[in-house]
Amino acid sequence: MNIDKKIVDDLVANDVSFVTTVPCKQLAGVIEEVDVREDIFHIPSNKEDEGMGLCAGAFMGGKRPAIIMQNTAIGVTINTLATLTQFYRMPLPMIISYRGELREPVACQVEMAVHTKALLAQLNIPTYHFHWKDDVKEFDNILKYTFMCNKPVAILTDANFWGGYGDQ
Amino acid sequence: MIRSEILKEIAPILNPHLVVCNIGLPSQELHMIDDNERNFYMLGTMGLSSSIGFGLALAQDKPVISIDGDGSVLTNLGTLPTIANNATGNFTLLIIDNGSYGSTGDQPTYAGMKTNLTNVARACGCENVVEVQDKDLGTVLQAAIDSEEMTIIVCKCDSGNIKLPVITMDPVVIRHRFMEAVKG
Ligand SMILES: Cc1ncc(C[n+]2csc(CCOP(=O)(O)OP(=O)(O)O)c2C)c(N)n1
């Protein structure tokens, strides 16, 4: 199974047609896949809170949005999640690379990893953690759940899920 | 002219269109002057008026005007390259540049000092950037909407605020009402 393709297939199957991204090394493949799909409008953003603003507008314009970003962006977006996405009750699947977890080569990433789940829990954001490749099977259900409840929902995807870093 | 006088003057031009309005006094003023279902009032999230309006413009065909402020654009400067590189003709960004953080008591912004938002927008790749003095905004705004080309308007005006109550409408009601107008 190609995880990148599976994730984007599920997005398309759930009518997600507006995706904004800020890159992470782990997300390179899925971002590339989003970019080539005709059913998805891909708009890179410069900062993740900006991306969430774009998603809010797209949702009000009748499109189902999603954001793809790194977990460090939780530190950037708390105000936006609380005062825009949650306050106005809008759905937002957040496909998040969970850096600083097992098989992480960069020490600095651990510093936000240790706060990531606590911050999401504090915000009452439903949070799923993909650690094994097979966990991706839940993604379709998570998307349906997100658009059912109109909430931001976090899908944390760690290095093990993506297959590690090879020789690094 | 101060922001509330400007909004009073352009309210008839804005009225038929979808408007995303900046946090604080801009929204309170627009709400007082011409509350209608085509207005989306931001109650928080300083900086994202341009992003929300732009996302909306990309997702559907109706014209969208984002009313923004100089301070808010400065806090989300990354928005200008995104808008420039994905331009859509149904979007107008109106930056009310009073050179201050008006809603919080008119503390000066850098836009009122050495930083020129018109030049910043152009440097970011925005193709139609018009700087206009407050009293001339009406014609420029109408032309921007009619042109069907994405336009960034930087409207230079005075600092100053009027006293107004906060908006007490529930955010979900604002959003629902707005989405019905988008569909309508
Ligand atoms: C993250 C954040 N910082 C600060 C504020 C407080 N705040 C609300 S409105 C505002 C001023 C906005 O200035 P500008 O965009 O120039 O609009 P003006 O009121 O001058 O029209 C500030 C600083 C806030 N709401 N959010």
Ligand SMILES: [Mg+2]
């Ligand atoms: Mg200002």
